[in-house]
Amino acid sequence: MHKHTGFLKFLFVLxxxxxxxxxxxxxxxxxxxxxxxxxxxxxxxxxxxxxx
Amino acid sequence: MKDFDVIVIGAxxxxxxxxxxxxxxxxxxxxxxxxxxxxGCCSSFERDGFHFDTGASIVEIxxxxxxxxxxxGTTLQKEVDLIPCDxxxxxxxxxxxxxxxxxxxxxxxxxxxxxxxEDGRRWKxxxxxxxxxxxxxLDTFFSMPADxxxxxxxxxxxxxxxxxxxxxxxxxxxxxxxxxxxDERVLQSMGYQALYFGLPPALVPGPYAMIPYTEQMGIYYxxxxxxxxPEALQRMGERFGMQVRLNTTVEKVVVRDQRxxxxxxxxxxxxxxxxVVSNINxxxxxxxxxxxxxxxxISRKGIRSYAYSKAVPMLYLGVDYEPPLxxxxxxxxxxxxxxxxxxxxxxxxxxxxxETIGLICWPSHTDASLxxxxxxxxxxxxxxxxxxxxxNWDDLKEEYIQKELDYYSRxxxxxxxxxxxxxxxxxxxxxxxxxxxxxGAIYAFxxxxxxxxxxxxxxxxxxxxxxxxxxxxxxxxxxxxxxxASGMIAANLIEKYEQ
Numbered sequence: 186m187h188k189h190t191g192f193l194k195f196l197f198v199l200x201x202x203x204x205x206x207x208x209x210x211x212x213x214x215x216x217x218x219x220x221x222x223x224x225x226x227x228x229x230x231x232x233x234x235x236x237x
Numbered sequence: 238m239k240d241f242d243v244i245v246i247g248a249x250x251x252x253x254x255x256x257x258x259x260x261x262x263x264x265x266x267x268x269x270x271x272x273x274x275x276x277g278c279c280s281s282f283e284r285d286g287f288h289f290d291t292g293a294s295i296v297e298i299x300x301x302x303x304x305x306x307x308x309x310g311t312t313l314q315k316e317v318d319l320i321p322c323d324x325x326x327x328x329x330x331x332x333x334x335x336x337x338x339x340x341x342x343x344x345x346x347x348x349x350x351x352x353x354x355e356d357g358r359r360w361k362x363x364x365x366x367x368x369x370x371x372x373x374x375l376d377t378f379f380s381m382p383a384d385x386x387x388x389x390x391x392x393x394x395x396x397x398x399x400x401x402x403x404x405x406x407x408x409x410x411x412x413x414x415x416x417x418x419x420d421e422r423v424l425q426s427m428g429y430q431a432l433y434f435g436l437p438p439a440l441v442p443g444p445y446a447m448i449p450y451t452e453q454m455g456i457y458y459x460x461x462x463x464x465x466x467p468e469a470l471q472r473m474g475e476r477f478g479m480q481v482r483l484n485t486t487v488e489k490v491v492v493r494d495q496r497x498x499x500x501x502x503x504x505x506x507x508x509x510x511x512x513v514v515s516n517i518n519x520x521x522x523x524x525x526x527x528x529x530x531x532x533x534x535i536s537r538k539g540i541r542s543y544a545y546s547k548a549v550p551m552l553y554l555g556v557d558y559e560p561p562l563x564x565x566x567x568x569x570x571x572x573x574x575x576x577x578x579x580x581x582x583x584x585x586x587x588x589x590x591x592e593t594i595g596l597i598c599w600p601s602h603t604d605a606s607l608x609x610x611x612x613x614x615x616x617x618x619x620x621x622x623x624x625x626x627x628x629n630w631d632d633l634k635e636e637y638i639q640k641e642l643d644y645y646s647r648x649x650x651x652x653x654x655x656x657x658x659x660x661x662x663x664x665x666x667x668x669x670x671x672x673x674x675x676x677g678a679i680y681a682f683x684x685x686x687x688x689x690x691x692x693x694x695x696x697x698x699x700x701x702x703x704x705x706x707x708x709x710x711x712x713x714x715x716x717x718x719x720x721x722a723s724g725m726i727a728a729n730l731i732e733k734y735e736q
Contacts, residue, residue: 216439216577220409223440227687233539234692236699237519237532 241267243731244500244510246487246526247673249277250717251707252516253467254305254724255731256481257474259514261309262732266479267508269500271486274464275471277516277672277708278679279717281462285659287555287614288607290463292668292679293717294598294616295322295566297456298371301379301722302466308725309473316469318460320603325452327563328426329597330570333648337563338426342453353420363417367450370405373398374444379722382730383690383712384697402444406686411438411573413446421572428573429594432620433716435546435680437580438573442686458565458603466717490515490526496702497527512703512735514727517673518681519543519694519710532700543688545623546715547584548665548677550630552617552641555659560599560613560650567597569649579620587626589633591640595619597649612658617645623665623676630664638662680715681708689714696723697730705731 210218245256248270260266274280278292296302299313306313313319323340330336336352338345342364350357377392377399393399405413410431418424430448431438459465471481489501490513499509515522523532523540532540571579571594583590598616601607607614619641625633638660646654665677674681682688693712698704707723709715 214412214415216409216411216415216574219439219577220412224686227542227685230539230542231687231692233535233537233542234688234694235539236536237523237539237694 239509239511241265241508241510243267243512243514244269244508245514245516246490246500246522247271247277247516247708248275248467248471248481248483249516249708250279250467250470250720251709251711251724251727252514253470253474254721255514255516255705255707255727256479256724257309257470257477258305258725258728259731260474260477260479262728263477266474267510268474268479268481269485269487269502270481270483271673272671273483275481275483276464276467278674279463279467281464284553284661285555286609287553287612287659288462289553289614289661290598290600290616291663291672292551293463294596294600294618295456295458296463296466296717298375298379298451298454298718299457300375301718301725304380305721305725306469306473309477311473313469316473317465319457320460322456322458322565322603324564325456326426326566326568328568328570329649330425331648333651335563336422336426336570338452340453340455345453349423352422353418356418356420356423359417364450364453367447369398370402370444371447371451371454373402374447378690379713379718380725382696382726383693384695384699385691389691405443408443409439410434410441410443410446411577413443414438414449414573424572425570426568428571428576429568429596431573431576432547434684435678435715436683436685437577439577440685442684442689456566458600460604460606462600462604462607466721470721487526490522490701490704492527492531492701495531495700497704512705512731514705514707514731516708516724517710518675518678518708519706520545521673521675522706522710523694523700527701527704536700540694543682545676545678546680546683546709548621548623548668548674548679549618550621550637550665551663552619552638553659553661553663554615554617554653554657555608556613556615556653556656557611557658558613558652558656560615560653560656562597562599562602562615562650565599565603567599567649569594569597584620584622587622587624589621589625591619591637592644593620597645615650615653617641621665623669623678630666634662634664637664679709681710684714696727697734703735
């Protein structure tokens with residue numbers, strides 16, 4: 186039961202962070218949105234690049 | 238017993254600086270170059286009495302280069318006659334009017350104030366911000382390895398002020414410029430320099446917006462041509478016993494027990510060495526010369542993930558008149574947003590635009606010895622790219638030359654077409670063939686935030702022992718000072734790890 190509540194709390198914080206991030210992103214200029222989008226798009230590549 | 242202590246593949250700036258410094262450490266060094274001359278993109282050639290530069294057109298941020306020559310027991314100024322370029326540049330607007338940026342922080346401020354008093358006031362804030370940042374990065378980013386998180390912490394340890402600038406990485410070049418400047422005409426003089434990093438202003442990380450400031454630290458041209466810089470490195474290296482072999486292609490790096498052992502040349506000769514230094518594109522190195530089978534699976538994915546940097550065509554012109562230009566570097570005016578739009582509409586779709594933004598270099602303005610008396614040398618560098626939606630560069634070349642001459646004659650350099658005595662064009666395809674730059678990529682890989690520092694292939698390979706990287710593929714990236722700095726970083730690592 187305790188474990189279950191902990192997970193829900195974690196999920197709630199995660200959703201809050203994601204929502205906050207999305208709101209912040211929506212208020213950025215178009216060029217900054219492109220910069221951030223380009224960065225996020227490449228995040229999956231970072232471990233491979235770091236390993237070289 | 239190995240044939241050499243060190244074999245360097247490629248006599249570009251990174252290879253020569255590493256080779257010279259390693260020879261100065263007392264190691265036997267052999268540099269192998271596939272072309273018939275040294276320097277890679279920083280080289281020169283002569284046609285009908287005109288001396289042209291292959292690619293690089295000026296040098297700025299000279300501190301890392303000075304550091305290398307100091308380590309070689311001399312000075313940059315003693316070995317290369319650097320001529321300051323003043324004015325720093327001239328901006329050519331579509332109506333033909335010019336804005337000439339002087340080599341003076343104060344006078345540039347006055348010029349900006351005459352356009353926009355508010356931006357003039359902000360120029361001072363911009364200079365204050367980036368002068369400190371330039372000091373910090375030159376002492377760390379351009380001189381220390383960035384292979385791991387530990388290296389980054391070491392940089393922070395050396396210059397704790399770096400922490401202050403970390404948030405700048407979260408903004409783009411364009412965001413930073415627009416934070417300081419509002420007037421479109423002012424922004425037109427600072428947006429193009431983002432392309433020195435191979436990307437439009439919207440994608441280049443904010444720290445590089447320091448270029449409009451570092452240009453005011455001085456931009457220089459080596460008397461006799463850009464080749465004088467690699468020649469000086471070669472001369473210094475040879476003083477310590479370094480050997481350079483031209484027209485020698487390396488086909489394979491032999492790896493045994495996950496350690497580089499030797500190289501195999503195109504004629505089948507094998508040359509052994511304790512250490513191999515690569516000055517070629519890291520994708521070519523790992524995928525063709527080494528072989529992906531020697532990489533960890535995650536590293537295979539990593540090396541495939543890099544996008545090649547931008548490529549440009551370049552027109553080399555010998556003319557029999559003094560062109561109506563005002564500076565060594567002349568830019569076709571374009572705001573950061575204009576450049577972004579060019580990128581999305583043309584580079585990303587492969588649709589060639591003959592009337593585009595570009596750089597006009599007039600090296601004989603700075604050094605008259607490059608052309609016969611009364612004549613001049615001009616290099617046109619219109620923005621371009623490797624992958625065309627239709628046709629190929631070989632078929633397009635002649636038409637391309639004529640269209641560019643028409644365009645530049647119309648407003649940027651009146652009279653140009655009638656005065657051309659010699660013309661030659663290097664397309665991205667030519668760069669690929671002559672200089673072994675895959676897809677003509679002059680900065681190796683795109684230099685966005687995710688391909689910087691620890692996310693660029695490490696100077697000391699994490700997969701193959703005894704293999705070190707220099708040049709635009711590795712930290713600190715492409716450009717004359719960066720590639721020379723990469724050679725120094727590799728030489729320092731070899732001194733530390735390869736006794």
